[in-house]
Amino acid sequence: MTEHRSVEAELAALLPGWLPAQRWFAGKDRPVGEVRPVALTVLVEGDPLLLHVVVEVVQGDRTEPYQLLVGSRSQPPEIPSAAWFGEGTGLYEASGDADLTAVLLDRIAAGARAGALRFEPEPGEALTGGLRARPITAEQSNTSLVYGGQYILKLFRKLSPGTNKDLLAHRALQAAGCRHVARVVGSITGALAGEPATIGMLQEYLPDAVDGWAMATTSVRDLMADEDRHPDEAGGDFAGEAERLGAAVAEVHADLARALGTEAVDRAELDRTVQAMHDRLDRVAAQVPQLAAQVPAVRAAFEAVRSDGTAPGPMQYIHGDLHLGQVLRTVGGWLLLDFEGEPAAPVAERHALRSPLRDVAGMLRSFDYAAQQLLVGRPGEPETATRALEWATRNRAAFCAGYAGADGPVGDPLAHAGLLRAFELDKAVYEVAYEHANRPDWLAVPLAAIARSTDGGE
Numbered sequence: 001m002t003e004h005r006s007v008e009a010e011l012a013a014l015l016p017g018w019l020p021a022q023r024w025f026a027g028k029d030r031p032v033g034e035v036r037p038v039a040l041t042v043l044v045e046g047d048p049l050l051l052h053v054v055v056e057v058v059q060g061d062r063t064e065p066y067q068l069l070v071g072s073r074s075q076p077p078e079i080p081s082a083a084w085f086g087e088g089t090g091l092y093e094a095s096g097d098a099d100l101t102a103v104l105l106d107r108i109a110a111g112a113r114a115g116a117l118r119f120e121p122e123p124g125e126a127l128t129g130g131l132r133a134r135p136i137t138a139e140q141s142n143t144s145l146v147y148g149g150q151y152i153l154k155l156f157r158k159l160s161p162g163t164n165k166d167l168l169a170h171r172a173l174q175a176a177g178c179r180h181v182a183r184v185v186g187s188i189t190g191a192l193a194g195e196p197a198t199i200g201m202l203q204e205y206l207p208d209a210v211d212g213w214a215m216a217t218t219s220v221r222d223l224m225a226d227e228d229r230h231p232d233e234a235g236g237d238f239a240g241e242a243e244r245l246g247a248a249v250a251e252v253h254a255d256l257a258r259a260l261g262t263e264a265v266d267r268a269e270l271d272r273t274v275q276a277m278h279d280r281l282d283r284v285a286a287q288v289p290q291l292a293a294q295v296p297a298v299r300a301a302f303e304a305v306r307s308d309g310t311a312p313g314p315m316q317y318i319h320g321d322l323h324l325g326q327v328l329r330t331v332g333g334w335l336l337l338d339f340e341g342e343p344a345a346p347v348a349e350r351h352a353l354r355s356p357l358r359d360v361a362g363m364l365r366s367f368d369y370a371a372q373q374l375l376v377g378r379p380g381e382p383e384t385a386t387r388a389l390e391w392a393t394r395n396r397a398a399f400c401a402g403y404a405g406a407d408g409p410v411g412d413p414l415a416h417a418g419l420l421r422a423f424e425l426d427k428a429v430y431e432v433a434y435e436h437a438n439r440p441d442w443l444a445v446p447l448a449a450i451a452r453s454t455d456g457g458e
């Protein structure tokens with residue numbers, strides 16, 4: 001068995017090289033300096049060994065805590081090579097080791113404790129233990145494990161003190177009787193600087209659900225397969241689903257407002273909102289030179305919000321990073337997932353009350369992405385580009401109609417055109433930074449959207 005002290009030293013040496021390659025690592029914008037293991041909890045003792053480890057990642061003047069599951073065993077497990085922290089070290093990220101991760105569900109079912117970690121079922125939940133887990137392979141900001149097709153456990157990678165917003169929003173919506181979220185059945189709480197901090201959320205798993213991104217991009221492909229048809233004539237038309245999705249988002253907004261409260265917007269708040277959009281634009285333009293040409297026009301769209309006198313409706317808890325990959329179509333309707341907000345946003349910002357129009361703007365951007373992703377790496381196909389725009393226009397309109405019809409807190413989103421446009425541009429600016437750091441090939445998608453919007457082309 002490896003001594004835990006030497007594990008700490010090995011992790012401190014290996015993680016600065018390993019962390020930046022992880023999809024869920026949120027600090028890709030600057031180099032990793034020191035990585036300090038600050039809390040080790042033994043979950044499985046002996047050989048194999050499973051440790052829960054909290055590390056502090058130092059990047060210049062920024063220090064952020066992340067969690068890892070660290071495995072070690074004399075018989076190497078069958079796990080992807082990328083899970084090894086370094087060649088020949090014997091230490092690996094253990095979320096893919098099904099023999100070890102079973103213990104997490106069992107501990108939640110038992111309401112167990114381990115060091116500072118508290119494993120708890122939600123009140124009244126009787127959970128089935130003894131299930132093996134497989135990690136979800138999709139690109140994610142966190143790591144999720146599916147237990148026997150029954151439960152899904154999300155391990156939040158970047159940690160923050162208090163109840164994670166995803167858990168908080170899910171619990172509030174569930175208590176409000178909302179039919180558009182998956183049931184929360186348990187949680188894991190750790191400690192950060194002596195304060196409780198959510199580290200995991202267990203939910204019912206919906207095995208037959210399909211995510212909105214897969215459905216929408218299938219519809220786009222179907223359209224492209226027949227060049228004589230328009231989106232409303234294609235067999236795979238998505239507009240009915242887009243409209244139902246709009247209604248689901250409006251209902252979730254109404255439930256969040258009822259459950260967690262609202263705040264009226266005054267002039268000062270509107271000014272802060274506009275200033276925050278300018279500030280983000282400054283930060284992103286400094287990192288991504290390709291944005292430079294659009295900056296003046298984007299600024300003008302932000303300023304128009306100040307002068308056009310449209311109030312963004314009451315502020316409330318919102319989803320915060322809504323896109324087609326965050327919604328699941330089940331036989332019973334649409335579900336919204338992952339209420340954490342933008343992965344890069346500081347925790348106070350994620351919990352801040354905001355205009356629900358931001359979520360509408362996020363989803364409208366996503367319809368644009370679903371259409372434009374086909375053009376990534378295929379410039380110079382004007383016919384395809386026109387048809388992609390047609391698809392996006394139809395589905396964006398259907399989404400807004402669904403939202404308006406379900407009487408969400410802002411009524412008809414299109415009645416707030418100036419603000420909606422500003423929020424969409426602000427989101428696209430965020431996406432420019434996101435793509436620049438994570439998927440440079442896709443940078444053209446938000447850049448083209450900004451160009452279209454500021455040329456008055458949308």
Ligand SMILES: Nc1ncnc2c1ncn2[C@@H]1O[C@H](COP(=O)(O)OP(=O)(O)O)[C@@H](O)[C@H]1O
Pocket residue numbers: 136138139140141142143144152154182203204205206207209211325326328337338340
């Ligand atoms: N309750 C669920 N049932 C089925 N699949 C789910 C469920 N919750 C999440 N998923 C799947 O897991 C993926 C990642 O979930 P998400 O909450 O967005 O994690 P992350 O915060 O890591 O992005 C989703 O895109 C979805 O495919």
Ligand SMILES: O=P(O)(O)O[C@H]1O[C@H](CO)[C@@H](O[C@H]2O[C@H](CO)[C@@H](O)[C@H](O)[C@H]2O)[C@H](O)[C@H]1O
Pocket residue numbers: 139140141213321323324325326338342343362365366367369370431434
């Ligand atoms: O789902 P996450 O919380 O990890 O969100 C991050 O990653 C998303 C990509 O996976 C990113 O979304 C952007 O790309 C999507 C297509 O892949 C598109 O549908 C979204 O509209 C677009 O914003 C998201 O911005 C980021 O926070």
